[in-house]
Amino acid sequence: MAATTRAITIASNSTYTLLGKKPFLGGRALRLNNLKVSSRTTRSYTCKAIYYPEVSVKEEGEPQTLDYRVFFHDKSGKKVSPWHDIPLQLGDGVFNFIVEIPKESSAKMEVATDEPFTPIKQDTKKGKLRFYPYNIHWNYGLLPQTWEDPSLANHEVEGAFGDNDPVDVVEIGDRQGKIGEVLKVKPLAALAMIDEGELDWKIVAISLDDPKASLVNDVDDVEKHFPGTLTAIRDWFRDYKIPDGKPANRFGLGNQAVNKDYALKVITETNESWSKLVKRSIPAGELSLV
Numbered sequence: 001m002a003a004t005t006r007a008i009t010i011a012s013n014s015t016y017t018l019l020g021k022k023p024f025l026g027g028r029a030l031r032l033n034n035l036k037v038s039s040r041t042t043r044s045y046t047c048k049a050i051y052y053p054e055v056s057v058k059e060e061g062e063p064q065t066l067d068y069r070v071f072f073h074d075k076s077g078k079k080v081s082p083w084h085d086i087p088l089q090l091g092d093g094v095f096n097f098i099v100e101i102p103k104e105s106s107a108k109m110e111v112a113t114d115e116p117f118t119p120i121k122q123d124t125k126k127g128k129l130r131f132y133p134y135n136i137h138w139n140y141g142l143l144p145q146t147w148e149d150p151s152l153a154n155h156e157v158e159g160a161f162g163d164n165d166p167v168d169v170v171e172i173g174d175r176q177g178k179i180g181e182v183l184k185v186k187p188l189a190a191l192a193m194i195d196e197g198e199l200d201w202k203i204v205a206i207s208l209d210d211p212k213a214s215l216v217n218d219v220d221d222v223e224k225h226f227p228g229t230l231t232a233i234r235d236w237f238r239d240y241k242i243p244d245g246k247p248a249n250r251f252g253l254g255n256q257a258v259n260k261d262y263a264l265k266v267i268t269e270t271n272e273s274w275s276k277l278v279k280r281s282i283p284a285g286e287l288s289l290v
Contacts, residue, residue: 047131055080057180060119064129070180071119079117081182082290083166084278088145088271090184095207095267097169097185100141106132109179111142113165116290120179133243138233139171139183139207143267147230147274148199149282157192157252160199164287167270169203170233172226173210184208188228189219190263192252193237199252201270202237203263204230218260230257 056077061067072082080086082098089095100109108123109128123130148162158287171177171182171185185205193200204222206213215225222230234257238248276282278289 055086055182064122066122066124066127066129068122069112071116071117072180081118081288082120082182083111083113083118083142083144084289086144086182088143088267091169092163093186093264094208095169095187095205096144096182097139097183098141098144099171099179099183101136101139102178103137103139103171103176104135106135108132111166112288114286114288116288118288118290132240134240136236137175139173139177141169141171141177142166143169143203143270145274146267146270147277148201148270149273149277151196151282152212152273154192154199157196157199160194160197160252161193162270163198163200164274164285165200166274167201167203167267169205171205171207172222172229173207173213174234175207175210177207182192186213186217187263187267188216188222188260189255189257191234191237193232194250194252201266202233203266204233204257219257220259222257233257 056073056075058071058073060069060071070087074080074085085100086096098111100111101107109120109280110123111118112121143166146167148165148167150162153159153161169185171183172188177183185207187203187205189204191202191204193202204219204260206216212225213234216222219230234251234255238251240249242248273282277287280289
């Protein structure tokens with residue numbers, strides 16, 4: 001039987017013009033200049049990419065099966081990669097964030113970095129679908145056009161090497177995102193998680209459409225307006241593997257969240273690593289560059 005395919009049409013709540021910006025370094029950013037979006041809202045199923053009117057999201061297969069994939073398409077219907085083809089930055093300290101795991105859900109969804117067009121799928125272990133032991137309480141996903149180089153040691157974080165993935169984002173806004181949704185966010189802080197010896201950055205950010213977005217601009221603001229959230233994020237990622245019998249994850253940089261400037265430094269460096277990867281200055285191994 002052919003896999004089920006469901007088209008997810010882009011939704012928008014108002015008419016606006018989006019000016020596309022180039023990434024930090026040369027890349028394969030989609031052309032998004034002067035796009036206008038009608039106020040008409042069309043929605044099917046659960047996925048949408050509200051800030052990319054020229055990108056549609058399509059599900060193939062059934063959720064919570066091994067065949068399930070969420071692909072991104074441009075306006076011509078051609079598949080594009082959410083990792084490689086959506087630009088990283090929009091200017092003025094604003095970045096694109098792609099939701100992989102909506103808040104208050106537990107299916108471990110992630111971009112398939114080794115598959116053509118890097119669709120979002122549910123992670124597996126020993127042929128079985130993976131779930132977190134409990135819900136994640138924030139929207140979780142990736143920054144496009146970033147890469148944590150596994151051949152590069154970070155001497156500020158115990159000499160740990162990158163985990164070979166895009167940089168992760170923990171988005172702390174109130175609204176539950178949707179798989180494949182692209183949100184405008186501003187970084188606020190970063191946590192240097194060390195997972196089985198690999199450096200796995202967690203950028204803490206907030207969507208610009210959140211009511212509190214204007215109030216938070218750095219790590220201290222997070223504690224003021226979202227008290228306890230940074231500790232809760234650190235503890236969640238520290239402990240989530242323990243129910244499976246694995247040791248707790250560790251954190252570098254004094255076990256504390258670092259400020260916005262440091263988070264921006266991480267984003268810049270990992271964007272540079274991604275640029276070298278797609279230019280094939282660094283061996284890609286099994287990673288898909290399509």
